[in-house]
Amino acid sequence: MAEKVTIADVARYANVSRQTVSNVLNSPEVVREETRRRVREAVRVLGYRASQAARQMRTGRSRLIAARIEPAQQDGINGSVFDRFLHGLTESAARAGYRVLLYTADDHDAELATFDDLLGVYVPDAFVLTSTDYGDPRAAWLLEQRIPFVTFGRPWGVPPDQKYPWVDVDGAAGTATATRHLLAAGHRRIAFLGWPEGSGVGDDRRSGWARTLAEAGIGPDELSELDHRTEDGVPEGAAAVTALLAAGRPVTAVVCVSDSLAIGALQAGGDVAVIGFDDTPVARAVGLTSVSQPLGEAAARCVALLTDMLDGDAARRRSHGDAAPPDDDTGAPANTSVNQGAGARGPSRTTTSGDSPAHVLLEPTLVHRRSA
Amino acid sequence: MAEKVTIADVARYANVSRQTVSNVLNSPEVVREETRRRVREAVRVLGYRASQAARQMRTGRSRLIAARIEPAQQDGINGSVFDRFLHGLTESAARAGYRVLLYTADDHDAELATFDDLLGVYVPDAFVLTSTDYGDPRAAWLLEQRIPFVTFGRPWGVPPDQKYPWVDVDGAAGTATATRHLLAAGHRRIAFLGWPEGSGVGDDRRSGWARTLAEAGIGPDELSELDHRTEDGVPEGAAAVTALLAAGRPVTAVVCVSDSLAIGALQAGGDVAVIGFDDTPVARAVGLTSVSQPLGEAAARCVALLTDMLDGDAARRRSHGDAAPPDDDTGAPANTSVNQGAGARGPSRTTTSGDSPAHVLLEPTLVHRRSA
DNA sequence: TAGTCCGTCTTGAACGATCAAATCTTGAAA
DNA sequence: TTTCAAGATTTGATCGTTCAAGACGGACTA
Structure with missing residues (x-):
């Protein structure tokens, strides 16, 4: 337990006052070049560290x-x-x-x-x-x-x-990128697996998907048909995709608001491209394409x-x-x-x-x- | 920003000295009952909190x-x-x-x-x-x-x-339990998927599996045949299980030193029972039985x-x-x-x-x- | 020459708590 | 009643730092 070195020790060693040492450390510009050097040397030699407690007491900052x-x-x-x-x-x-x-x-x-x-x-x-x-x-x-x-x-x-x-992090931009990627791969029927409305993050991520599909010429009716909402969770994701696949026109890809849902989507089987969100370790483990923050x-x-x-x-x-x-x-x-x-x-x-x-x-x- | 209340304020309010307030807080037994009550009331009314910085300065403890x-x-x-x-x-x-x-x-x-x-x-x-x-x-x-x-x-x-x-956490006990579970389910060829020798944690976990199989009458030769070592990682786990399955006598179950390896083992396909270690979120997501700390x-x-x-x-x-x-x-x-x-x-x-x-x-x- | 200012450095006080020792109270024993 | 110890409370010092104000010498101005 190194015996503690105080600012007074440094001052004594460098032949200056406490305050000058303090100044060298906190406002070096007010100290003459040579004094500064001497004090710095003393600090180095003695291994001085400012006590956060004492400093906080005077300045009120805890860092x-x-x-x-x-x-x-x-x-x-x-x-x-x-x-x-x-x-x-x-x-x-x-x-x-x-x-x-x-x-x-x-x-x-x-x-x-x-x-x-x-x-x-x-x-x-x-x-x-x-x-x-x-x-x-x-x-x-x-x-x-x-x-x-x-x-x-x-x-x-x-x-x-x-x-x-x-x-x-711009969630909408993330889902937009994901959606564009799927469009470029030839998909047209791209669903969104999101959380129930009312979550800021969730709604934001949904908007990126919706915007991108709209730009690609998907009409509002089809869009809302492709928009699926559920609570977060792996089983929930699986159930949702199963439902989507059972529906009329088949979905070929799913953009998910979270990796949990995406993992579920993968587990549902079926020939569906899946993209998750957050790039969690799970995604890496199971080979899930995901949006990374x-x-x-x-x-x-x-x-x-x-x-x-x-x-x-x-x-x-x-x-x-x-x-x-x-x-x-x-x-x-x-x-x-x-x-x-x-x-x-x-x-x-x-x-x-x-x-x-x-x-x-x-x-x-x-x-x-x-x-x- | 609540104006700060010091021990002196409390003392004044309660008509005692600073030290008495300090005593009420730190060694109540030396203060007379009634005084104690008065000081406590003052503390409550004024909303006093001891300043950690000041305390640390005197006592040297930062909490x-x-x-x-x-x-x-x-x-x-x-x-x-x-x-x-x-x-x-x-x-x-x-x-x-x-x-x-x-x-x-x-x-x-x-x-x-x-x-x-x-x-x-x-x-x-x-x-x-x-x-x-x-x-x-x-x-x-x-x-x-x-x-x-x-x-x-x-x-x-x-x-x-x-x-x-x-x-x-007793890792050996964990793998022993896992191994017993597999034995009870009728498995006899139970491999261990572990890390290279030299890791304390890894060797400990291996020992639980080895001990249990030995107790069940598996001979040393078969044991070392069932003992597989590899670096941690999902692909490593998959490769290891693929190798085990390709070998002579088939393995029907694998106890793994980590969930990473276990996930890999699952991905390798094949009809193998797999148990992981650590009960990570991934395990929950993919339905992996795992030892939980x-x-x-x-x-x-x-x-x-x-x-x-x-x-x-x-x-x-x-x-x-x-x-x-x-x-x-x-x-x-x-x-x-x-x-x-x-x-x-x-x-x-x-x-x-x-x-x-x-x-x-x-x-x-x-x-x-x-x-x- | 005196006055002023600037750059540099020093001194005393303060932050809010606790420790150590001194003082005052109380009550029982002599 | 006096004495003394234990109990209860207070006083002064201290922890290590920075702030505010002051001191000192030299340069520059009037």
Whole structure:
């Protein structure tokens, strides 16, 4: 257990005051070049790390980002999506000098209580919300408390006065790509296996399929005939496809709103091309073509939006000072290059219009496998 | 943003000193009944929460448990196992007044560096290590630094002078149960599809199968003929079963060391009963019988072992004091009933022999589905 | 020469809790 | 009544950092 080195130790070693050491770490531009070097050397030699607790006490920032780890879902197939996101979040946050604090909650009310609890004790600097949907009270609560947060998932049916930053993947674009792929392969009778109306994510994904088929000249009547809705689940998917196959004109391909349904569709047998959504491990295992969300990228964007809000002022202030990249590896506030790469990298649309918060819409990709 | 209430505010409101408030929260037994009541009321009315940062500064404890979130594995099938464990860990930790802090690391060296980093800045009170295997340097490092930790996974090939608490699931018992199930169903030619020798987990699981078949009168020659080793993966599993079926005497059932291999085995076709390991979502989706680890229980045991080490002294001291269950909902050190239910609940063996650290070995269960 | 400003560095206070030791209360024994 | 110990409560110091304000020297201006 290394005896802890304090800022006073460093100051003594470098023959300066505590505050100067602090300045070297946090606002290097106000310190003379030579002093800076001396202090940095002392930091290196003594192996100094800033104590997060002490810093938090003075500044009120914890450098923690809270995220919820979701309970395993019904069949657990889609759970892995969130886990991959969480992994990316942890990595990106670490790069920006933040850590991810986990919490659980069974429902929205419990989650609000947990917010309150966390804020009272650990005081995370920000929250990342996932699985947003209609009637979600969490964003409103956080807005009211003025706690910074980002959602992974668009605001669905949120009053227009509630504005906040978000990152999402363009589900409609994903299903559109999937549908185009099937059209190009010669299919005409392409069904959509979706969730019951009323889910933001589900309706969005359906729209991409519908739009693409409409553009290909499929009329509204045929479209609604091809549009099948059911609860999520493997057996549900199997039943749905069985029904579709038994119906009048045969369906030759199915675009599914989830891999669960798609797996079911495959199991139903029959000569049907199937495309799933989310590219879960199951899809890989059974050779299911699926729409893949760029989860690592999404997580990185979430962190970028958060650091904009959290370190924004500091970073902007710093960028006026001229020299010396503050390459602190001492646990001092990391200076993420704000909006780092958030511009024109990869297929995505970032909007930062005026005073309303930024949001990012990412494009998913289609992963081709045996099933279509 | 609720204006923060400090211990001084509570003291003023209750007409006592700061220290008395602190005592009510941390050592209630030294405070007179009536004062205690008055302070508790003040805490309630003002909505006081102890600041973790301030507390950590004085006591050195962060009430954080660090755990690594693993990168998605090759095919991601087994990844979900860890995620379920992590979920349980977060829940159990919260119940004990701790939070889970995530980190990532690509290899052991990077992980050691991250340990160092975390300990320098956030100073988690303990670590939970997963995926332990031969030559794992992490435990030794933490032991040397005298940082409390638990591993989920037995110490494989660890020098006998390195003792530390662990929790694990009895893999051999799992494969034994699976094998017995197949024997009971009339199978005699039961192969084992395992990983190459040298993996602690893999060899353990193999041993359960081997032992059971031996007990059933299968000779060593036939046993080694039935013992098949390959890298993990769906295609690998398919190839292995194809080979087994092509061989001389036909195999009628396969016990697999992982669901990945089992899925492959199923895909190979042929009339073979298949049992996997880990009961991943994929297994559920495709109807694969699989050995299920009690991951929530395992996580709870990990937390129990940790709180024994961390709050042990405090909890023991407290349990001598007579009355007043310190029902603090104020963020004060939670008083977990030590070893709560860690005794004779469920099928498991807990060992706390003398001075060596406790460990827990849990029994997995077989989840029956179509495949066997 | 004095005054002002700027760049650089230092000093004291504060964040909110707990520890250690001092002080005040109370009640029983002498 | 005095004495003393145990019980209950308070006081002062401290954890390690950053903020706010001040000190110091030199350059530049008036």
